[in-house]
Amino acid sequence: MKSEHRHELQTNDLGKLMASAEPFMEKNGMKLAVAVGGVLVLVIGYFAWSTSSASQNAEGWTRLAACASTADYENVADEFAGTEVAEWAMIQAAEGHLQSGIRNSFSDRNAGNRDLKDAKEQFQKLLDSSSTLPAIRERALFGMARTEESTSDGDLKNATELYKKLIQEYPDSIFRKLAEQRVKPVQGEKVAVLDNEETQKFYKWFHAQEPKPGDRQRPGFNLPMPGMSPDGGTTKKETPVLPNLPPLNIPGLPEPLTSSPDSDNKKSPEPKTPAKEEPKSADKPVAPEESAKPAEPSKDKPKSEPATEKKP
Numbered sequence: 001m002k003s004e005h006r007h008e009l010q011t012n013d014l015g016k017l018m019a020s021a022e023p024f025m026e027k028n029g030m031k032l033a034v035a036v037g038g039v040l041v042l043v044i045g046y047f048a049w050s051t052s053s054a055s056q057n058a059e060g061w062t063r064l065a066a067c068a069s070t071a072d073y074e075n076v077a078d079e080f081a082g083t084e085v086a087e088w089a090m091i092q093a094a095e096g097h098l099q100s101g102i103r104n105s106f107s108d109r110n111a112g113n114r115d116l117k118d119a120k121e122q123f124q125k126l127l128d129s130s131s132t133l134p135a136i137r138e139r140a141l142f143g144m145a146r147t148e149e150s151t152s153d154g155d156l157k158n159a160t161e162l163y164k165k166l167i168q169e170y171p172d173s174i175f176r177k178l179a180e181q182r183v184k185p186v187q188g189e190k191v192a193v194l195d196n197e198e199t200q201k202f203y204k205w206f207h208a209q210e211p212k213p214g215d216r217q218r219p220g221f222n223l224p225m226p227g228m229s230p231d232g233g234t235t236k237k238e239t240p241v242l243p244n245l246p247p248l249n250i251p252g253l254p255e256p257l258t259s260s261p262d263s264d265n266k267k268s269p270e271p272k273t274p275a276k277e278e279p280k281s282a283d284k285p286v287a288p289e290e291s292a293k294p295a296e297p298s299k300d301k302p303k304s305e306p307a308t309e310k311k312p
Contacts (some may be wrong), residue, residue: 003040026284034112055081056082057085060080060083060085061085063079063080063085067089070092070093070096070097073089073090073092073093073096076089077089077090077093084133086132087126087132087136090122090125090126091122091126091136091139091140093122094118094119094143094208095119095139095143097119097122098115098116098143098146098147100112101118101150105206105211106211108211108212108213109210109211116147116151117294119143119147120144120147120148120151123140123144123147124144126140127140138163138166138169138175139175140169140176141162141169142166142175142179145162145179149182149194149203152203152204152207153204153208154207155200156195156200156203159182160182160183162254163179163180163182163194164179166179167179167183181193181195183195291303
């Protein structure tokens, strides 16, 4: 009886609620339906975007792992812009341009300048972005410092500031020791490498050079022989001779087999081995045949005639 009464009360309460909500639904029912539909669309779109983004990231990491050249890294950075994959691809491309630029600067200055320019632009793009990962920013800062040093005309202030900034912002960086070697004096030196006047003179001289690929002689059959000039004549300058190096007096090691030219001229006379003494004739055993055989008269000397007897 009690359960039936309770059910009647609940039914009456639900009826009263529906009766009070009916005017509200008539007035705002359409708006409420649109709002609920919008929420459903957002939820479905979020799940779809998450699935697509995960699939895109997976494809990006796969493409990044398959890159084999600087151009491949640049393509990945463009196709997956705005993702972590793009940042890692760009730092790889920038470092590739930096290495190629330094190498080409010794043989093809125009190609080297192009590579260093591309590296500088990519490093700067990573440093200007606020969303760049700290690990990538650290590498970009060190790469930018190296690029400024490689393109310097003798003024190394920008490179010095970047190296110091790296040391300050990333005290635990794996590049810290390399940066300190450029901007802090090493043991036994008064000034740092980049503050050294000779270093600045070298970069000023190197910046003015214009090497081209044709300047280097390629191997071939027309190479001059040793001791001859490129035009075929003999060189007046004598071939340099290596200096006499001091001997290594390490205990326990045998004497070296080779010697310097000076030591060859001053060789000590070799000790003479004593001649073996032949046994005396009395000690030699006489062969039986030789002792039994009579001595033959000498052919050179005439035979002596018997003495004549004196007559009385």
